[in-house]
Amino acid sequence: MRKTIFVKYSNERSEEFSIRTVICMENAEKKVIKTPCSEKAEKHVKNIYRWFQSLEQIYAENGLKINRCRLLNDGVEMEYLEGQTLEELLDHCIERKEYDKLEEILDRYLSIIRNSAGEEFHPTEEFCNVFGAAPEFENMKSAPVTDIDMVLNNIIVCDGWNLIDYEWTFDFPIPVEYVLYRILHYYFETTGARNEVLLERKIYERFGISKEKRAVYAGMENNFQQYIIQGYEPLRMLYHRITPGVISVGEALEAYRCQTWGKLQVFWSCDGVIREKDSRFFSPADGKNVVCSMEFEAAGSIRLDPGERPCMVKIRRFCVNGKQIAPEMCTINGKNLGNGLLIFE
Numbered sequence: 649m650r651k652t653i654f655v656k657y658s659n660e661r662s663e664e665f666s667i668r669t670v671i672c673m674e675n676a677e678k679k680v681i682k683t684p685c686s687e688k689a690e691k692h693v694k695n696i697y698r699w700f701q702s703l704e705q706i707y708a709e710n711g712l713k714i715n716r717c718r719l720l721n722d723g724v725e726m727e728y729l730e731g732q733t734l735e736e737l738l739d740h741c742i743e744r745k746e747y748d749k750l751e752e753i754l755d756r757y758l759s760i761i762r763n764s765a766g767e768e769f770h771p772t773e774e775f776c777n778v779f780g781a782a783p784e785f786e787n788m789k790s791a792p793v794t795d796i797d798m799v800l801n802n803i804i805v806c807d808g809w810n811l812i813d814y815e816w817t818f819d820f821p822i823p824v825e826y827v828l829y830r831i832l833h834y835y836f837e838t839t840g841a842r843n844e845v846l847l848e849r850k851i852y853e854r855f856g857i858s859k860e861k862r863a864v865y866a867g868m869e870n871n872f873q874q875y876i877i878q879g880y881e882p883l884r885m886l887y888h889r890i891t892p893g894v895i896s897v898g899e900a901l902e903a904y905r906c907q908t909w910g911k912l913q914v915f916w917s918c919d920g921v922i923r924e925k926d927s928r929f930f931s932p933a934d935g936k937n938v939v940c941s942m943e944f945e946a947a948g949s950i951r952l953d954p955g956e957r958p959c960m961v962k963i964r965r966f967c968v969n970g971k972q973i974a975p976e977m978c979t980i981n982g983k984n985l986g987n988g989l990l991i992f993e
Contacts, residue, residue, distance in 0.1 A: 683723035731806035
């Protein structure tokens with residue numbers, strides 16, 4: 649009896665690429681089963697078995713195993729492998745500052761992929777439909793079949809290195825350097841700690857991917873992502889369309905404090921309760937001195953706030969009903985230095 653453990657729907661895509669991935673237990677063995685979400689995606693899922701056969705031939709002698717796959721009536725079944733991913737291995741290298749070891753792992757992995765490409769790249773109509781205009785760099789190589797999604801979290805270390813996902817494989821020429829770019833981009837440019845290593849160790853330059861090439865490959869990647877969705881609007885993209893963005897409460901409060909800094913806020917109350925709505929700001933007329941005059945129909949108490957930060961205030965004149973009031977006659981939560989000079993901490 650088959651017991652479902654985990655289900656993932658990859659359906660924020662065009663319907664012809666929408667699939668369901670299930671991890672299940674059957675006869676005490678875990679398996680991965682991929683099925684189409686609709687009839688339109690049947691070819692896409694069936695092709696996974698075809699890509700397994702092709703990639704196994706290409707990498708048979710290069711030290712990279714392809715996760716085994718077999719056809720089912722309604723999809724494909726793949727091995728469930730457990731172990732660390734290459735992404736996790738590199739993260740450990742960064743945590744321990746073992747940068748030479750990190751580069752050794754990258755050298756080995758990227759060499760395996762680069763060595764699989766023995767043909768000259770030439771653009772085709774299929775290529776342009778998926779990736780847009782073809783790059784025009786010299787000496788570009790391609791493999792007969794290319795899995796462009798050989799990112800580090802798709803490699804599991806389990807009795808060797810195993811490629812566990814090869815859904816995005818194509819049988820027309822694709823520059824192998826674009827595959828290397830994706831591997832580096834989706835690892836190093838996703839966290840601050842990784843990006844620091846990318847820049848300090850000049851990782852792109854180490855593998856011959858110049859700034860000019862990165863710009864071209866980024867354009868190819870954008871076209872590929874558009875090819876996947878083909879007009880579908882993924883949920884992750886809607887946020888920027890339907891919201892004004894995130895407002896940090898801390899930043900908003902600091903902005904408010906900056907606006908009120910240096911201003912005098914006058915509160916008035918009939919019942920002894922201080923309320924923001926019963927207040928008014930006065931700005932310094934000359935950058936230093938605040939002059940204000942107010943009339944109240946009724947006010948049991950008046951409160952003066954000189955600002956939102958620690959400050960020193962000089963009261964030159966304070967009158968109520970035309971009668972001058974000395975600071976000593978008021979309740980003050982600052983330090984009265986005398987002669988109308990107050991400090992608020």
